[in-house]
Amino acid sequence: MASVHIRNVHKYFGGTHVIRGVDIDIADGEFAVLVGPSGCGKSTLLRMVAGLEEISGGEIEIGGRVVNAIPPKERDIAMVFQNYALYPHMKVRDNMAFSLLLAKRPRSEIDSRVAKAASILGLGELLDRYPRQLSGGQRQRVAMGRAIVRDPQVFLFDEPLSNLDAKLRVAMRTEIKELHQRLKTTSVYVTHDQIEAMTMADQIVVMRDGVVEQRGKPLELYDHPANLFVAGFIGSPAMNFLPAKLRRAGDRAEVELADGARVPVPRDAAGEDGLPVIFGARPEHLSLAGAESGLAAEVVVVEPTGADTQVFAKIGGTDVTAVFRERHEFRAGEPIRLAPDHERTHLFDAASGKSLRT
C-alpha cells in the first residue's frame, strides 16, 4: 500500500496542453475518484500515474518514490481498463495468472492466489472460460480479478463501469466499494459520472480542461462547491442558478433577481452591494411557500417518481427544478411559489464563477 502524490503535473500532446498543472494528494488506503466531463484529461492523468504516458512536467510519487522515470511494470500498480483489455486467447485463469507467471512465482503460489481472488469475486465457475464466453459484467469482474491477484500498491480504474447497463453499474459500484473496504488498497478511479464519484469516493477530484477545480470529501463538495462548475457538476438533479445582484443593507444581505424579487442569502457571503452574482439553490432546498414568501414560479412539467416529486418550473425566464419528498399534483402553467432554504443556498461571483461563501 502506498500514498500517491501528484505535484504540478503537466502533459502536452504535441502542442496541445492537456493537463495544466495538477496537484493531488491521495493518502494511503484512500479511494480517490477523478471526475469531470469527457475530454478533461482524467484518463491522461491516470495513464501518467500508470506510466503509460510520459510526464511532460511535474512529479508523480507513489509510495514515497518519484516514478517519473520508472517504467510501468516496476511501479507496482494494477489497472482496470474501460474495455477490460482481457487477453482473448487466454482463459480467465490464465488472464489472472499472467502477471504472476511473468514474475516467475511458483506454480502453487499462483494457483492459490488465483483461487483466492476468484473466490473474492465469485469467479470460481468461470476460470476455464475464455473472455468471449463471458457477459459484460463477468468480464468486468475478471478484469478486477486480474488486478487484485497481484496485490499491488495502487489500483487504477479507468471508467470500469461505463460499458455496463444501468442496473449492473449500480451493483458493481457497490461491489467495488466493498472490495475496497476489504482490501484497503489505495485506489484512483476515473469516471465522468458524478453519482459514481459521490457514492464511492473518500476523496473526489473534480477536473475540467486539464485543471483541478476542487477536491475534497463528497459531501464537502456537495455542501461547499468552490465555484459554479463544481456546483453544477456535483448533484443530481443539478443545482438551480439564477442571475442576480447582491444587495446589502446594514448586516442584512440579499440578492435581487431580474424581476426585482428579493431573497436573503447566507450570512457568510462576501461581496459588496451591487455586485452581479449567480444565486444557487439545490432542487431539494426549494420548498413550497405561501402567497407572501418565496419566488413566483410557473410549473412546466411534474415528474412523480414515487419516492419523490420532481417539478420543472420557470422563475422569470430561467428553468429551475425542485424536488419534494411529498406528493404534489400541479397542472402545467400553474403558478406556485418556491422558497429557498436560505442558509443552504450558494452565491457565486458572476464574473469569475468563484463561490462568495467563505
Place this chain on the structure above:
Amino acid sequence: MNRFFDNRNVLGLIFMLPAAALLLVFLTYPLALGTWLGFTDARIGRAGHWIGLENFSMLVQDSVARLSLFNTLFYTVVASTIKFALGLWLALLLNRNLPFKSFFRAIVLLPFIVPTALSAIAFWWIYDAQFSVVSWALERMGLIHRYIDFLGDPWNARLSTIAANIWRGVPFVAICLLAGLQTIPPSLYEAAALDGATPWQRFRHVTLPLLTPIIAVVMTFSVLFTFTDFQLIYVLTRGGPLNATHLMATLSFQRAIPGGNLGEGAALATLMIPFLLAAILFSYFGLQRRKWQQGARD
C-alpha cells in the same frame, strides 16, 4: 408461379446460378480435363487414349521430374519461411508510429503492384552475368574479384530465383500481417506492460497468439502461390541450368506445350494437387483450433 419465386430456397438457387456456372466453366471443367488428360497419352493435335497410371509411373522414375519435386519443395519452404520472417518484421515496423507512415506503406507495396513478368525482367538484369549491378557494386567495394554467375550455376540459380520470389512475395505477407496487427487493441499491450511483460514477452504472449489466425491464412496463400510459381522462373531461367530451377509447374508446362506431351505434363500438374491439398488442410485445422481457442460464440 409467384409463390414459387417467393420461396427462399428457389430464389437462393437462382441467384447462385451465375456463380455456379462460372465456377463450373472456368474452374471445375479445366481441373477435370487436366486430371483426365493425365491418364491419357494425349499429344498436341491428337486426342489421347486412356492409359491408366502409365504417365505417373513414368514420372516417378524420371530423375528430372524428381528433381523438379525437390526444387519445388526447396523453393517453397525456403522462400515461404523467409517471406514470413521478413513480412512479419516489416509489418511490426510499419505498425509503429513512424513519420511518413503511409509513404512507407506505399513503398512496401510496390513490388506487389509491378507485374511479375516486368519485375522478373528487372531481376534478369540484376542477375546478368556481365552487367549485374550487384556484382558491380560488390566488386567496387572490393568484396569480390570476379563477377558472380547468378543464373549459370545450379545453386546460385536456385538461391537467386528464391531471392526474386521473396522480393515479390514479401509485400503481400507484410500488408496482410499489418492489417492483422492493427486489429489488436493497444490496451492489450498496455495491460501486458503493466502485468510486467518485456517487449519480447508482449510479442510472444500477446501479438503472436492473436496474429496466429491471420498468419495461418496468409501463409497458406503464400505457400500456394510459391508452390505453383511459374512466371518468375520462366522469365529468369526457363528451368535451367541443368534443370536446377525447374519447378513442377514449369516442367509440366515444358513437357506439355513445347514438348508436346500433353498427357505427361497434365500428370505432373496433377501430382501437385496432393501437396496443395495438404497445405490447405494443415491451415484449415490450424485455424479451427484457434477459433475454438478464442472461444468465439458469435
